[in-house]
Amino acid sequence: MLADAIIEYQQRVDAQLKQHLSGLDDHAATLKAAMTHGALIGGKRIRPFLVYSVGTMLNVPLHKLDACAAAIECIHAYSLIHDDLPAMDDDHLRRGQPTVHIAFDEASAILAGDALQTLAFDILSQPIEGLTAQQQLKLVATLAKASGYQGMCGGQAIDLASEGKRIDLATLTRLHNKKTGALIRCAVEMALICTDASDKDSAAMLEYADAIGLAFQVQDDILDITATTEELGKPQGSDTQSDKSTFPQLLGLEGAQETAQQLVEDALSALKTLPYNSQLIADFARYIIERRV
Secondary structure, eight states: OHHHHHHHHHHHHHHHHHHHHHTSOSTTHHHHHHHHHHHSSOOOOHHHHHHHHHHHHTTOOGGGTHHHHHHHHHHHHHHHHHHTSTTTTOOSEETTEEOHHHHSOHHHHHHHHHHHHHHHHHHHHSOOTTOOHHHHHHHHHHHHHHHSTTTHHHHHHHHHHHTTSOOOHHHHHHHHHHHTHHHHHHHHHHHHHTSOOOHHHHHHHHHHHHHHHHHHHHHHHHHHHHSOHHHHTSOTTHHHHTTOOOHHHHHOHHHHHHHHHHHHHHHHHHHTTOSSOOHHHHHHHHHHHHOOO
């Protein structure tokens, strides 16, 4: 069931992204191609999956969730394009394919990231059937906060400033709650905005989101050590080569694995309080630390 849902939602958000990108005119054809390369290079589509699966659990029709799923994936794609730049992580491979600045050039990669970021908010600002203007404004504000200084960008800045240094566990956790966790939490929060879940149920869902967001990053750190370059689609051991602080570095590999498992247990505990069928997102929480890519 989970595997089928992941594929279904991957295909759905990819169709949405293709529609939005193909709808752009060709006055800057190279930029459009770079945006398309960065957005459609592949990937797990974790954030759109959460938008769709949480929304479906809350009885939100899929068409009301399409804009949220496409917008958050545009933000994620832009972040990866910029992360791969020489000034950041300087990666040449992403999901087994050349990164945007390698396939095109650095200037095109910077502009592609910028344009995907603004496309996200363009998508959310268009009328969405079944949502009020107040709901859409809240969606825009939520994604902006998760993407910017208070979220992903702020976390990336801490990450860059921490290279070559030994930071403590609290700082590493705060870093990744922003850099990785903020957009994962945002995906769940956007689904909640599209419905009328109670404050109690919303709090439980956000507790789930925070736990799996951190678990996702812990597993990424583990895979950087244990997976192959072929499995990762990028060079194995890149975090070590960049002299970054990681959970296995601070806790040991076994300690990091235990932490990831505990975070998943925390996520599952939060779901037990919900009056919905949460089996799919419970299975997804387990998948977070069982995946090899």
